[in-house]
Amino acid sequence: MARGRLRVVLADSLGAIDRASFEELSAGRSLMVSWPYLLAVEEDPSLDARYLLAVEGDSRLVGVLPCYLWDGHPVPAMDTYDPAEMGGGWLLGGRSRGAEWRPTLFIGTRSGYVNEWLAHPREGDTAASVLRPMLQAAVRLARHHGCASWAAMWLTSKAASQLTEALGPTAHLMLGAGSASLDAGFPDFETYLASLSFSRRHAVRRERARFAASGLRVTEARLSECCEDLARLAAPLQARYGHRHSALELEEEFSRQARQLDHCSWVLICRRGERPVGFTLFYRWGDTLYGRAAGFDYQEVAGTAAYFNLAFYLPLEHAIRTGARELHLGLASWQAKVVRGARLEPSWLWITPPRRWRSSWPELVRDQPLGVRAWLEQQVGGPRGGLDQPGWDRPLA
Numbered sequence: 001m002a003r004g005r006l007r008v009v010l011a012d013s014l015g016a017i018d019r020a021s022f023e024e025l026s027a028g029r030s031l032m033v034s035w036p037y038l039l040a041v042e043e044d045p046s047l048d049a050r051y052l053l054a055v056e057g058d059s060r061l062v063g064v065l066p067c068y069l070w071d072g073h074p075v076p077a078m079d080t081y082d083p084a085e086m087g088g089g090w091l092l093g094g095r096s097r098g099a100e101w102r103p104t105l106f107i108g109t110r111s112g113y114v115n116e117w118l119a120h121p122r123e124g125d126t127a128a129s130v131l132r133p134m135l136q137a138a139v140r141l142a143r144h145h146g147c148a149s150w151a152a153m154w155l156t157s158k159a160a161s162q163l164t165e166a167l168g169p170t171a172h173l174m175l176g177a178g179s180a181s182l183d184a185g186f187p188d189f190e191t192y193l194a195s196l197s198f199s200r201r202h203a204v205r206r207e208r209a210r211f212a213a214s215g216l217r218v219t220e221a222r223l224s225e226c227c228e229d230l231a232r233l234a235a236p237l238q239a240r241y242g243h244r245h246s247a248l249e250l251e252e253e254f255s256r257q258a259r260q261l262d263h264c265s266w267v268l269i270c271r272r273g274e275r276p277v278g279f280t281l282f283y284r285w286g287d288t289l290y291g292r293a294a295g296f297d298y299q300e301v302a303g304t305a306a307y308f309n310l311a312f313y314l315p316l317e318h319a320i321r322t323g324a325r326e327l328h329l330g331l332a333s334w335q336a337k338v339v340r341g342a343r344l345e346p347s348w349l350w351i352t353p354p355r356r357w358r359s360s361w362p363e364l365v366r367d368q369p370l371g372v373r374a375w376l377e378q379q380v381g382g383p384r385g386g387l388d389q390p391g392w393d394r395p396l397a
């Protein structure tokens with residue numbers, strides 16, 4: 001089939017896009033760029049969603065680029081997506097204030113810390129030929145709305161490589177952090193244990209025995225059955241990591257996700273008697289089990305190893321039992337994840353700062369990945385867990 005003319009058009013909602021055509025593009029991609037997940041994100045009124053659609057010929061959809069406008073008003077847990085924090089804070093320190101970065105346009109998904117492009121390669125070309133005009137349209141959209149900055153946050157290495165191919169030398173990428181995943185392709189839990197060091201095997205057995213003797217019990221649920229309990233338990237953990245989520249805001253967030261993602265949700269609830277005292281929330285998408293939230297009543301679970309059992313061991317057993325190939329464990333707590341067998345993969349940030357910093361930005365960004373890698377090695381105790389692999393100084397194709 002001959003290639004038709006490519007044009008980029010704007011849609012105000014997912015409902016304006018043909019779902020079947022969208023899902024052709026998102027097939028094989030992560031949960032975070034799936035139709036139901038993006039619909040749950042769209043339903044959050046904190047930011048205004050837009051979608052740039054690449055259309056070939058009269059009607060063939062070959063690309064979708066979600067974009068989100070943020071005027072800078074306080075939004076819970078936005079700090080790890082805020083380019084003023086993640087870019088300006090790292091590279092400029094106190095020389096730049098958040099207000100000068102507003103408004104901001106987020107390019108690609110703005111939730112879940114996995115950003116991938118939804119773009120089909122055109123005949124005789126690569127996905128970059130579709131991505132390039134969508135990115136150019138996103139920059140025009142940002143300028144149209146008077147945005148002082150725009151950013152594509154938490155790109156996978158593949159997405160970062162595609163962006164570099166699409167934009168060439170103007171794609172100055174920062175390394176955000178490492179995203180943790182645990183291989184679940186073991187025939188049984190004992191085989192997983194055998195893959196760990198001698199001392200770690202014994203530590204895992206002790207943690208499982210301690211939890212088994214704690215008097216706590218675990219039940220399973222769908223998200224829609226427990227949003228209020230999860231919000232109450234998640235709020236203290238969010239506060240521990242510096243996020244400004246109230247229990248009410250968390251309940252609203254869980255309810256939005258339940259409306260769209262209940263069918264693939266899996267919640268482990270830890271109980272003392274009948275009272276919920278801890279939980280972990282996972283979503284099964286494709287062959288991956290995605291860990292998305294956790295929370296605990298720390299007084300009730302102190303000394304029980306509840307976190308490690310609910311976040312690692314029970315989900316791994318579930319993944320093995322149900323045929324999932326991977327546990328996606330995300331950011332933070334890198335050492336705890338790596339010593340239990342997880343590997344880290346780089347996550348990248350493409351940030352265009354306010355105008356007064358743009359000429360110096362390439363120089364500021366140049367050596368930043370080396371600094372983040374060194375920091376991660378300190379976090380996990382050396383170049384292990386994938387940090388010894390190539391691709392941390394620049395994304396590999």
